[in-house]
Amino acid sequence: SMKKIIKLFLAFFIVFGVTACSSEKEDKPLTIEWGKENKFDDLVSYKIESIGKPKQITPDTIGTVYTYYKPQKDSNVLLDVIVNMKNLKKTDLNIKKNLDVTFVIGDNEYAASVATVSDDGTSLKQNGSIAANAVSKVHFYVEVSPKKLNKKIEFKMTTTDEENPQAATMKFKLDDVNKNYEIKNVNDVITIKNRSEITLQSTNIVKELAPANPEGLYTYYKV
Numbered sequence: 001s002m003k004k005i006i007k008l009f010l011a012f013f014i015v016f017g018v019t020a021c022s023s024e025k026e027d028k029p030l031t032i033e034w035g036k037e038n039k040f041d042d043l044v045s046y047k048i049e050s051i052g053k054p055k056q057i058t059p060d061t062i063g064t065v066y067t068y069y070k071p072q073k074d075s076n077v078l079l080d081v082i083v084n085m086k087n088l089k090k091t092d093l094n095i096k097k098n099l100d101v102t103f104v105i106g107d108n109e110y111a112a113s114v115a116t117v118s119d120d121g122t123s124l125k126q127n128g129s130i131a132a133n134a135v136s137k138v139h140f141y142v143e144v145s146p147k148k149l150n151k152k153i154e155f156k157m158t159t160t161d162e163e164n165p166q167a168a169t170m171k172f173k174l175d176d177v178n179k180n181y182e183i184k185n186v187n188d189v190i191t192i193k194n195r196s197e198i199t200l201q202s203t204n205i206v207k208e209l210a211p212a213n214p215e216g217l218y219t220y221y222k223v
Contacts, residue, residue, distance in 0.1 A: 032155065032170035040159050040166045042088055043098060044130075048170070049082040049137070051177045053149055057139050060121035061203055067124045069115060071143045079103060079174075080141040081112075081155055087130040096127045097160065101140050104154040112140040120205055149174050 032038050032048065039045040056070035057078055071078060087093040101112040116128030117137040130136045140155075153174065158167040190198040208222035 029167035029169045032168045046083050046085045051081050053077040076143050077146050078141045083138050086135045093130045100158045102156045103142050106151050110142040115139040
């Protein structure tokens with residue numbers, strides 16, 4: 001009868017609608033939360049440490065000989081997102097092989113270069129890997145004209161697993177990010193209004209802290 005035909009059509013549309021909604025939800029990228037732990041299941045957990053536009057990327061601790069990365073064109077800068085990443089796999093995580101990371105600026109999409117910081121902070125390695133269950137600081141960066149950086153930027157991370165792909169994005173404007181913190185170099189003066197002026201002299205990795213010129217009886221701190 002006509003009533004049965006109408007019921008069949010309604011049932012078809014309800015099932016189709018539920019299927020379409022479910023599929024859309026699965027495909028929608030996750031939002032990368034600033035200042036919080038984010039995760040790609042069974043692959044990596046990660047937290048955004050900072051975002052900047054440096055003229056060059058250097059190790060955390062600079063020695064007499066060190067590797068650094070700078071733009072090929074002098075007028076450009078490096079849009080740099082620094083991420084603390086933990087490998088959740090039981091084997092080494094090859095970042096480039098397991099993750100596609102891009103920046104979308106305006107109508108252009110740029111593939112990010114990758115530099116991992118060594119455990120002691122003294123060196124950088126291009127397209128490095130993270131040992132099983134280990135944590136590493138990673139620079140995702142791209143060379144770009146500073147004139148383009150007043151636009152909205154999208155930072156995108158996608159897993160390369162074909163069976164279970166995962167994606168996450170973060171949209172931001174660099175001006176908004178810069179309002180939240182200041183990037184200072186060693187020997188720059190940091191002024192905290194009506195409170196103090198601070199100058200970071202150096203960063204070191206040592207087994208013990210002692211006075212600059214220890215003599216006779218003195219206090220020290222050790223691991």
